[in-house]
Amino acid sequence: MTVDHDAFDDEFGAPFDPSEFVDEFGNAEPLPAGPGDEDEFAADQAVLPVLAIVGRPNVGKSTLVNRIIGRREAVVQDVPGVTRDRVYYEANWTGRRFTVVDTGGWEVDVDGMHARVAEQAEIAVELADAVVLVVDATVGVTNTDEAFVKVLRRTKKPVVLAANKVDNARQEIEVAALWSLGLGEPHPVSAMHGRGSGDLLDAVFDALPEAPSELIGIGRPGGPRRVALVGKPNVGKSSLLNKLAGQERVVVDAVAGTTRDPVDELIELGGRTWRFVDTAGIRRRVHQTYGADFYASLRTSAAIEKAEVAVVLIDASDRLTEQDTRIITKVAESGRALVLAYNKWDMLDDERRNYLEREIEQDLVQVTWAPRVNISAQTGRHVEKLVPAIDAALEGWETRVSTAKLNAFLNALAAEHPHPVRGGKQPRILFGTQASNRPPRFVLFASGFLEAGYRRFIERRLREEFGFAGTPVEISVRVREKRSRTKK
Structure with a gap:
């Protein structure tokens, strides 16, 4: 993404030079890769023997x-x-x-x-x-x-x-x-x-019959979107994949941890083809697992990284656990789009629904931006609602904001709610740019470090102004270094 250098020069009276800015740790690193450097997701494969x-x-x-x-x-x-x-x-x-x-x-x-x-x-x-x-x-x-x-x-x-x-x-x-x-x-x-x-x-x-001559696995637009089904063991991921596929595609059993290897399947849903990936349940403490369970956890992490959007299944009939919130945090930190699917919704009574709403307000306040769907993997109730939720998350994940709109927003925000004065100094946001999307990453050039609370405030207002439903938003700050002055 190109920065409007002339506008920056006119406003601040100095040429724009990103190398003059450092991050919170004093590193003058280059901007994240722009959209031209992003990896395209692999399209559907050719028919192979x-x-x-x-x-x-x-x-x-x-x-x-x-x-x-x-x-x-x-x-x-x-x-x-x-x-x-x-x-x-x-x-x-x-x-x-x-x-x-x-x-x-x-x-x-x-x-x-x-x-x-x-x-x-x-x-x-x-x-x-x-x-x-x-x-x-x-x-x-x-x-x-x-x-x-x-x-x-x-x-x-x-x-x-x-x-x-x-x-x-x-x-x-x-x-x-x-x-x-x-x-x-x-x-x-x-x-x-x-x-x-x-x-x-x-x-x-x-x-084997002869393989087709065309290459496969080369990224090209138009391929099926990759959706990872993740969650703790025995939450219903395999049942959901079987229901979506319309067949017993994967083994389902009451024993927790039935799935070991990620299993992917092309599924027609909402008039389109999707690649859903069933993953092994993420256990409470991965570092305490061993053998097959340990490697299954590693494969699940890799499946999340390869996916575009993760549907995190939560057992709505049971209390939200630290394990649930940890899995959601893992997906958000991986930079994937996120949808929350509350499974076993047909088993809830009014009392449990009320308790669940309180748990969500208390424990999931950090991901209020994630679309939510209430489903039953066993009966198929409302599974069709996954499509609009996934679409909304992917749209937010791929959203780009022009430099002009972003800086107009930042100027208005700073005028209305300036950064608090600390130590007699008030940091100012000099310029902002969206370095990349999938997920949206913003870089703010400032005269001083911006506090974490103020950055969270900026993220909140960014979401109110531009949407970004279903996606984490990353904001990093570059601070202009002090120029040394030589005495004459």
Whole structure:
């Protein structure tokens, strides 16, 4: 954004030089990047061949997925049942692009959450172009492996057999026993160390259809907006995603912390396509978590950073907790647009509604700017109201104020409510500019430091004048350095 240097020179009698101003810590840093430097959010992907990685629990599916995509994305822990949903990742092998689907462990004759995990694995197979069945070569063929092979044969999908945990040449002898599964040649690999993964992928591409030639993942306007569903465990995030998707897209269970990996889904809502991302619940103290829960928390933080707007779900039937407010603060500090969704609204009576209003007034006074929606993820009550709330938050998040309008506003504000005099001096705002949006960031050039209370006052009045619903607003102050005078 360009600053009107001439107007500044005429008013203050000195050339405008940003290097003469320092922030609260004495640093003369450049202005934040303007709109031309902002990253564009990725648009929808081209249709790519899909490869499903399946197998019984704890055979190394997620480790193999991480090996294929070349980064530690899927949550891994040396216990069975870490992955529960089907999670999609982009991959590239020798210039060919494809989609990899990580799945939970498939088991036979199970019930409850384990049955739903197995069902998600079977859905992944149905939607895939090819399948990699992962078997633990150190254990050999199990009854579960044989039962799963029967399921795979019924789908008539091409299957590549991966014999995992083959860390050296001596162990390759044990792989021969896997021919008994009737799936052709077993490919020995070590997902942990990468041994044999290239040969496995070569076999995979013999089974996969050709990928389209166009590139994917390149930012371009018009792609689906990214919406992250966040909140504490067991607040209803997965239930809401399933209701919006119109299918059992993710595993839902009464056990808190069911979701581990962020799960994204393209959803038609309000006549448009959105990319909703279900995330793991943010626990009370992340630094005290370990294993899968710790890495799930890290993935949730990354999902928030990649999103454009976060819908924070709050259990309206229960009292607002410090955990709720901490999650809301985390989203605001990340600079994402924010919508508050009070779930389980159908379970409230009049007394609870009155208490909730008081809790909101008392505990959420810092985010009164966030749109609020009362919904029921289980019944679908008022979920359609999410669209106007998200639209309002995104509009505020992307709002820009021209330099002329901003400085006219600041001049009128300073004339009506000047900064208090401190120590015999009264700081003056010399100039202001909006350095960037998404979220809106303002830089004020002043003759002295502006107190935090006065900056909050400016933010409040900015919102009254220009809106900024659903978005945090950042205000930083640059103070003109005192020029040294040499005595003659």
